[in-house]
Amino acid sequence: MPTPPAVEVVDLVKRYGLTAAVDGLTLQVAAGTITAVLGPNGAGKTTTVETCEGYRRPDSGTVRVLGMDPWTDARALRPRVGVMLQQGGVYPGVKAEEMLRHVASLHAHPLDVPALVERLGLGAAGRTTYRRLSGGQQQRLSLAMAVVGRPELVFLDEPTAGLDPQARRATWELVEALRHDGVTVVLTTHFMDEAERLADEVVVVDHGRVIAVGTPGELTAAGAGGSLRFDGPPGLDVAGLAAALPAASRVDEVAPGRYVVHGDVDTHLLADLTRWCADREVMPEGLTVGRRSLEDVFLDLTGSDLRA
C-alpha cells in the first residue's frame, strides 16, 4: 500500500483584501522526505505554510496534513506537527532553555532538552532571555522548539535566514537527521543552495502559484547542455559576445558580472567564447558548461532575480 502524502494542497487560494497571496497553488509532500518551497519574498510561501499549520483558513481549495484538515482537526493535529515560525514565537522575558523546556512539557514524549540545546550550539545562550539572544540564536531556539515534541512532520519557515555559515550547516545537518529518523520536513527558503543541498523535492513558487516541481536534479537537468555560465567584470558587451558566437546563441548578464550563455553549447562555442574573452583580456572565472543551477532555473521560470 503506498504511503499517503504527508501534505496535500490542491488549488489553494488565500486572499488578503483584493490581493491573492496564494492563487491556485497545488503541491504534495511525500512522507519521510524533505521538501523545499522555494521562491522570492512575497511569493506566497509563508501563507501556504501557515495554512497548512492551521493558522489560516483557505478561501478555496483543500489542504490535508497527515490526512486531516488543519483548520477543523487542529486539536488532533497539533501534537503531531512541529512549527518554526519565520519570526518570534517566544516570550520576550523567558530564557532560551526555559522556553524549550516549557514547549517540551506540553508534549508526551519530548526530546532530551540539554542534548538538543547542545546539538544546536545554544548551550551558552541557555540562560539568556529571548530578547537578548542574537538573531541566529533566536532562529536556532525556534528550530529546537519545532522538533522537541518529536513530531511526525515539521514546517520550517526560512530556518536559516540570518544564520552564519556554521549555524547554517548545523541546521542543515539537523534537517537531514530529521529525515533520516523518519520525520517529514517542509521548509521554505529563498536560498538556492539550501534547496539544492537539502531537498528531495523542490517546489518553486512565484506570485502565489507553483511554477515548477521536481528533484533538484530534474529541475537543473532540463535544458542541460544548452547553457554555459561564467563570471567576469560587470558590463561586458553581451550583444558583441553573442555576435561572436555561433548563430542562435544568447548571452545575458543575469547579475552584475555573472553571465549565462544559452545556445548550442559545444566545443566550437567554447573556443569562440574563450577567444573573445582573450581578445579583451577577460578571464572567464567559474566557467561551467551544461549543468544549470537552481538559480538559472528560477531565472528562466520567472525572468527575475531572487528578491532575497
Next chain:
Amino acid sequence: MSTTTSSGTFAPDPGAAPLGRMLAAQTGLEVRMVLRNGEQLLLTVVIPVLVLTVFGSVEVMDLGNRAARVDFLVPGVLALAVMSTAFTGLAIGTGFERRYGALKRLGASPLPRGALLSAKGLSVLTIEALQVVLLGTVAQLMGWDPRGSWLAVLLLVLAGTAAFASLALLMAGTLRAEATLAAANLVYLLFLVSGGIAVPLDRFPDAARPFLDALPAGALSEGLRVVLRDGHPMPWWSVGVLVGWAAVGGVLAARTFRWE
C-alpha cells in the same frame, strides 16, 4: 509511529502531555514571567504599598483618625492590587506576547486555547493571593481591623478579576502592544484617582457618582469597603456591576481577540 523502523534521536513519537500537566506548566511560566518583570512589580506591589503606607500615615485628606484612614484605605488598595494584576499587568503582558508571536506559536502547540486562558487566570489569581498576603501584613502592622465575611471578599475579588481581565484581553487583543502599554497605564492612573481607592467617591460631584459607581474600579473598591469596613454581608450591587463588566468585556474580547 508504525510507519518507520528508525530509532534515531528524532524518531517521531508525538503526543500531547496530559491537560493537567500542560496547565500547571503554563501557569508556572506565566507566574514566573510576572515575578521577574520589574516594571510590573512596580504597579502590582510598590505603588499599592506606597499608597497604603503614605496615605495611611500622613493626613493628606480628611479621612478621620489613623484607624479610620487605614480602614478606608485597605479595601481601596486591595482593589488597586487586583486592578494592577488583572488589568494593567495582564493587558501589557498579553500585548507584548502577541507582538513577539509567543501566542501565535503556542497556538500551534498541543496546549488548547482554553487552557492558555485558564493558565492566565490562575496566574493572575496566584499573584493576587501574594499581593493580598503582603498588603494584609502591612495593613495589620498599621493596625487594620477587618470585618465582614471573607466569602463576600472572595466573591468580590473573583468578580473584579473577571471584569478587569476581560477588559485587559479586549485591549491587548485588538491594540498594538505600545498602545496597550500606554492605555493600560493611563487607565490604571485614572482608576487610582477616580476609583474610590485613595479618594472617597463621595468627594466627587453628585452628578459623577452614578458613573463612578458603575465603573469596575469604583464597584470593587466600594464593595470591598462596605464589607471590610462596614461589615456588610454581601454587596450584591457591586458584584452585579463587576459581573456585568466581565460579561460585556468577555463577549467583546472573545469576538475581537487576535492571536497574532
